[in-house]
Amino acid sequence: MKPTDIKDPEYFHKVVDCQYACPAHTPVPEYIRLIAAERYDDAYMINWESNVFPGVLGRTCDRPCEPACRRGRVEEEPVAICRLKRVAADNKGDVKNRMPQGPFSSNGKKIALIGGGPASLTVARDLAPLGYEIDLYDEWNKGGGMMRTQIPAFRLPEEVLDEEVNYVLDLGIHTHFNHYVESMKNMLTKDYDAIFVGTGAPKGRDLKLPGRESADAHIHIGIEWLAGVAFEHISKVGKKVIVLGGGNTAMDCCRTSRRIGGQDVRVVVRSPFKDMKASPWEIEDAQREDIPILNNMPPKEFVVENGKLKGVLFGHVRAEYDDNGKRKLIPTGEPDTFIEADDVIIAIGQDNAFPWIEKDIGIDFGKWDIPVVDRDTFQSTLPKVFFGGDAAFGPENVITAVAHGHAAAVSIDLYCQNKNLKDRPDPMTNLISQKMGIHEWMYDSGVVDDLRYAVPHEEKKLSLSDRKIEVELGFDKALGFKEAQRCLNCDVQTVFNTSRCIECDACMDVCPTSCITFTNNGEESDLRSRLMAPANDTSQDLYISDILPTERIMVKDENVCLHCGLCAERCPTAAWDMQQFFYNVTKASSGCLVAE
Amino acid sequence: MSFHKPTFAHPELPINKVGYRKKDYEGVISTLCAGCGHDSISASIVQACYEIDLEPHKLAKMSGIGCSSKTPAYFLSNSHGFNSVHGRMPSVTTGANLANKDLTYLGVSGDGDSASIGMGQFVHVARRNLNMTYILMNNGCYGLTKGQDSATADLGSISKSGSENPFQGIDLVGLALELGASFVARSFSGDKSQLVPLIKAALAHPGFAFIDVISPCVTFNNNKGSTKSYDYVRQHIEATSEFDFVPKEQPIKVEYSEGTGKSVTLFDGSTIYLDKLSNNWDPTDRYSAINRIQEGKKKGEIVTGLLYINPESQELHKLLNTVDTPLNKLTEKDLYPGDGILDRINDTFR
Numbered sequence: 001m002k003p004t005d006i007k008d009p010e011y012f013h014k015v016v017d018c019q020y021a022c023p024a025h026t027p028v029p030e031y032i033r034l035i036a037a038e039r040y041d042d043a044y045m046i047n048w049e050s051n052v053f054p055g056v057l058g059r060t061c062d063r064p065c066e067p068a069c070r071r072g073r074v075e076e077e078p079v080a081i082c083r084l085k086r087v088a089a090d091n092k093g094d095v096k097n098r099m100p101q102g103p104f105s106s107n108g109k110k111i112a113l114i115g116g117g118p119a120s121l122t123v124a125r126d127l128a129p130l131g132y133e134i135d136l137y138d139e140w141n142k143g144g145g146m147m148r149t150q151i152p153a154f155r156l157p158e159e160v161l162d163e164e165v166n167y168v169l170d171l172g173i174h175t176h177f178n179h180y181v182e183s184m185k186n187m188l189t190k191d192y193d194a195i196f197v198g199t200g201a202p203k204g205r206d207l208k209l210p211g212r213e214s215a216d217a218h219i220h221i222g223i224e225w226l227a228g229v230a231f232e233h234i235s236k237v238g239k240k241v242i243v244l245g246g247g248n249t250a251m252d253c254c255r256t257s258r259r260i261g262g263q264d265v266r267v268v269v270r271s272p273f274k275d276m277k278a279s280p281w282e283i284e285d286a287q288r289e290d291i292p293i294l295n296n297m298p299p300k301e302f303v304v305e306n307g308k309l310k311g312v313l314f315g316h317v318r319a320e321y322d323d324n325g326k327r328k329l330i331p332t333g334e335p336d337t338f339i340e341a342d343d344v345i346i347a348i349g350q351d352n353a354f355p356w357i358e359k360d361i362g363i364d365f366g367k368w369d370i371p372v373v374d375r376d377t378f379q380s381t382l383p384k385v386f387f388g389g390d391a392a393f394g395p396e397n398v399i400t401a402v403a404h405g406h407a408a409a410v411s412i413d414l415y416c417q418n419k420n421l422k423d424r425p426d427p428m429t430n431l432i433s434q435k436m437g438i439h440e441w442m443y444d445s446g447v448v449d450d451l452r453y454a455v456p457h458e459e460k461k462l463s464l465s466d467r468k469i470e471v472e473l474g475f476d477k478a479l480g481f482k483e484a485q486r487c488l489n490c491d492v493q494t495v496f497n498t499s500r501c502i503e504c505d506a507c508m509d510v511c512p513t514s515c516i517t518f519t520n521n522g523e524e525s526d527l528r529s530r531l532m533a534p535a536n537d538t539s540q541d542l543y544i545s546d547i548l549p550t551e552r553i554m555v556k557d558e559n560v561c562l563h564c565g566l567c568a569e570r571c572p573t574a575a576w577d578m579q580q581f582f583y584n585v586t587k588a589s590s591g592c593l594v595a596e
Numbered sequence: 597m598s599f600h601k602p603t604f605a606h607p608e609l610p611i612n613k614v615g616y617r618k619k620d621y622e623g624v625i626s627t628l629c630a631g632c633g634h635d636s637i638s639a640s641i642v643q644a645c646y647e648i649d650l651e652p653h654k655l656a657k658m659s660g661i662g663c664s665s666k667t668p669a670y671f672l673s674n675s676h677g678f679n680s681v682h683g684r685m686p687s688v689t690t691g692a693n694l695a696n697k698d699l700t701y702l703g704v705s706g707d708g709d710s711a712s713i714g715m716g717q718f719v720h721v722a723r724r725n726l727n728m729t730y731i732l733m734n735n736g737c738y739g740l741t742k743g744q745d746s747a748t749a750d751l752g753s754i755s756k757s758g759s760e761n762p763f764q765g766i767d768l769v770g771l772a773l774e775l776g777a778s779f780v781a782r783s784f785s786g787d788k789s790q791l792v793p794l795i796k797a798a799l800a801h802p803g804f805a806f807i808d809v810i811s812p813c814v815t816f817n818n819n820k821g822s823t824k825s826y827d828y829v830r831q832h833i834e835a836t837s838e839f840d841f842v843p844k845e846q847p848i849k850v851e852y853s854e855g856t857g858k859s860v861t862l863f864d865g866s867t868i869y870l871d872k873l874s875n876n877w878d879p880t881d882r883y884s885a886i887n888r889i890q891e892g893k894k895k896g897e898i899v900t901g902l903l904y905i906n907p908e909s910q911e912l913h914k915l916l917n918t919v920d921t922p923l924n925k926l927t928e929k930d931l932y933p934g935d936g937i938l939d940r941i942n943d944t945f946r
């Protein structure tokens with residue numbers, strides 16, 4: 001194999017598994033260390049830079065970082081990355097003075113953001129300080145999009161959301177709330193240099209079964225119903241509730257029902273439990289609130305008597321999977337089951353919908369009413385129109401919407417300067433030696449054995465009594481510190497200097513997880529078979545040195561490196577050094593400042 | 597400085613026949629100087645014991661005093677151990693072995709520990725063919741006491757402070773051969789591919805198995821002009837053979853060329869394979885081994901590999917014709933068969 005080019009910013013970036021997996025590439029280990037050091041403001045600001053909504057995400061993020069966390073590969077569970085973010089948000093002081101301070105001198109460009117969710121707000125955050133004049137339109141009376149209309153208050157208190165939405169709006173954004181944009185054609189006639197569409201995927205799927213129409217008064221579409229509850233148009237539900245669907249929306253619907261009158265609330269999914277789309281922790285939370293989840297039961301009919309909903313009739317199936325893992329649901333022949341219900345909530349998915357975008361203005365749409373959007377630039381087929389968030393490629397989550405927002409802001413900034421959108425500025429990276437003394441590091445290199453700490457919860461009876469009482473109490477400072485110490489500091493890289501190595505093998509001998517091997521070079525698959533420990537995860541890179549004096553090479557399997565620094569401590573010549581790698585994803589504000 | 601090794605191991609470490617991972621053969625984190633050759637030897641011991649499926653509690657690690665003699669703390673934490681006084685490892689091992697021959701004995705020592713204060717002990721343990729593996733961690737100096745020249749320092753070798761050694765160095769390999777040792781080898785801490793199979797063979801060998809391992813002291817004897825530095829050893833090393841050790845019941849995968857190959861089957865059914873790189877030398881012939889070493893010395897080579905093995909080795913218990921039961925397991929009943937029998941024996945002398 002060829003020697004590894006560690007100058008390529010993506011090489012070390014990939015070693016920081018959590019940061020790499022985070023759509024917005026939040027510098028996770030850096031903020032975790034700051035939390036351990038009780039530097040909550042700094043930890044918050046690192047997050048705010050990257051993901052704009054640390055307080056929101058520290059409670060609600062889908063956390064793609066956690067399954068990626070290296071700790072999950074060497075012990076049972078990953079670091080509680082998401083809930084640590086909340087520790088920073090909960091304990092910070094006044095951080096507003098550390099954010100860009102307006103008024104910003106105008107650069108003469110004006111842009112419109114349609115939709116006030118996380119995608120649009122991120123574009124606003126990145127572009128306002130560069131002097132753009134920004135108009136934001138949303139149909140509701142406040143910003144936040146689905147973070148406000150969908151995520152229930154018992155998971156995300158309104159004050160937390162308001163605070164973080166306002167940090168953005170206070171950058172001098174002109175808001176047009178209670179303003180549903182009816183026509184894109186009309187928008188295009190205004191004097192905007194660019195338009196960003198962040199309108200989400202606002203259409204909840206319906207279920208056309210017998211009885212649907214006649215029982216309409218007691219059958220609700222999940223996302224509409226949740227928005228109704230959030231805006232207090234709905235304050236009650238029947239005692240017996242059935243929620244149809246197995247995703248996170250279903251979990252929010254059943255848990256909300258438990259708080260506004262539902263006593264006998266059940267979730268019914270048509271396929272096996274293990275195929276449910278909801279995050280495991282959301283399922284757990286629902287079960288903890290005494291909500292049974294019945295599986296393998298497709299609904300057949302809304303049973304109506306005297307014009308009134310009586311309940312739902314379900315069939316029974318079992319799942320079979322073919323060789324490609326494709327699932328088929330096969331009726332078992334068991335008799336149908338009738339479950340009584342006062343209300344039924346349908347939470348079986350959402351779709352994009354753009355009834356307000358005229359089809360003849362140059363914005364092309366593909367399958368399922370999804371616009372044709374460039375994956376890198378977020379530009380539509382009409383050059384001045386950009387899409388991001390759920391509106392771009394279908395429903396995802398908040399952190400993805402934020403990542404789209406950053407990228408779209410870069411594009412808009414380039415577009416407004418007549419630059420090539422594909423010519424994107426590099427991320428900002430930095431590599432700093434952590435050496436402090438002979439064997440002392442600037443980071444806490446010890447590896448603790450502690451298992452993952454659980455986040456304390458509010459007492460159940462109390463939390464079920466009011467939908468605004470937050471269920472999770474968050475880690476306090478002491479627990480936060482302990483959990484933070486579990487982080488392996490994967491951003492502190494092992495950097496090898498071939499010319500210094502005297503091939504004493506000390507590093508190979510000391511490595512607790514057998515990452516390092518000195519051996520003869522070969523093809524990757526051959527090399528992988530000859531290392532000190534199995535190296536079967538090909539998604540994890542091998543770090544390859546230049547040829548050493550004995551004709552061998554140093555090979556390090558990055559997979560389960562604990563970043564403990566022992567290799568560097570045991571190296572007599574400092575051929576290994578521990579260096580902190582900082583990676584800051586390209587943003588409009590950092591990468592391509594507009595002419596002063 | 598870290599004094600604790602993380603407890604986490606690679607999650608997919610293979611398990612050997614007796615149910616252990618290599619990690620289970622490790623010791624606590626080393627406090628020797630970073631880069632010390634002795635640490636590589638410790639790692640080779642770990643590797644060898646794991647590979648021959650030795651149960652850690654069936655091994656006793658024995659040592660004297662010195663950096664080298666500290667290493668038993670850094671391997672096989674779950675084995676027995678005895679850290680004796682300076683130079684006295686051989687006699688303590690002899691006592692232990694006589695008491696309980698069921699354990700495998702692995703002694704480690706330094707060149708100071710063996711060739712100076714412990715020379716008398718070394719000589720006798722070799723000639724008695726005690727069933728043990730004796731690893732000499734040879735760095736040509738007294739590492740622990742800050743690097744004074746030892747008795748194995750070569751004539752003319754330059755110390756870190758710049759002085760030239762005016763004395764002839766003792767070659768314990770030559771001495772062991774003279775004394776009738778039944779397994780004699782030399783290796784280099786920086787060559788695990790040779791050292792690990794040598795240790796495996798030595799542990800299987802019934803009798804005194806001596807391995808002189810050149811093991812650079814990075815701190816006091818790795819300077820220019822030293823004949824025990826990493827660079828010097830790498831430039832002058834001359835392997836006598838490609839070497840492999842195959843324990844009983846493990847498939848043989850060595851291939852060697854016609855004429856140069858040699859295999860030696862040990863008492864327990866395991867096999868040593870040698871693909872000789874030197875002519876005029878037969879590893880089962882003591883005198884050809886002595887000649888080969890002298891020849892190398894003349895050319896300034898450091899001759900390594902398994903230099904001599906006596907396939908018919910009779911270890912001390914055989915020579916003394918002791919009973920099969922380890923002596924420490926003999927009960928009063930075994931040792932005192934009763935007045936009747938005693939009288940009968942006495943009668944035979946009347």
Ligand SMILES: Cc1cc2nc3c(=O)[nH]c(=O)nc-3n(C[C@H](O)[C@H](O)[C@H](O)COP(=O)(O)OP(=O)(O)OC[C@H]3O[C@@H](n4cnc5c(N)ncnc54)[C@H](O)[C@@H]3O)c2cc1C
Nearest residue numbers: 115117118119138139145146181199200389390396397398
């Ligand atoms: C029940 C539920 C729970 C969820 N929970 C989580 C969670 O815990 N964690 C997580 O990460 N994600 C969660 N999500 C997903 C997340 O809310 C979305 O992925 C995210 O908000 C998408 O952001 P966005 O900026 O693309 O648009 P949105 O947040 O959808 O915002 C779009 C806004 O535009 C408005 N709008 C639409 N059309 C127009 C128009 N023509 N004119 C004016 N305004 C318009 C909409 O009303 C809305 O306010 C959840 C989703 C649902 C449905």
Ligand SMILES: Cc1ncc(C[n+]2csc(CCOP(=O)(O)OP(=O)(O)O)c2C)c(N)n1
Nearest residue numbers: 662663664682706707708709737738739740
């Ligand atoms: C009886 C006695 N005499 C002297 C010493 C001092 N002493 C400690 S270690 C050592 C020499 C060790 O050299 P070596 O055996 O080569 O071990 P190394 O440290 O080089 O590995 C000496 C002389 C001692 N500990 N005990």
Ligand code: SF4
Nearest residue numbers: 018069070487488490
């Ligand atoms: S251990 Fe820490 S740095 Fe490493 S992947 Fe997990 S959270 Fe990230």
Ligand code: SF4
Nearest residue numbers: 511561562564565567
């Ligand atoms: S930091 Fe070095 S010693 Fe520690 S696990 Fe990684 S490679 Fe091994």
Ligand code: SF4
Nearest residue numbers: 501502504505507571
């Ligand atoms: S410890 Fe240092 S000098 Fe020794 S082999 Fe490793 S990198 Fe090379």
Ligand SMILES: [Mg+2]
Nearest residue numbers: 706707737739
């Ligand atoms: Mg010594």
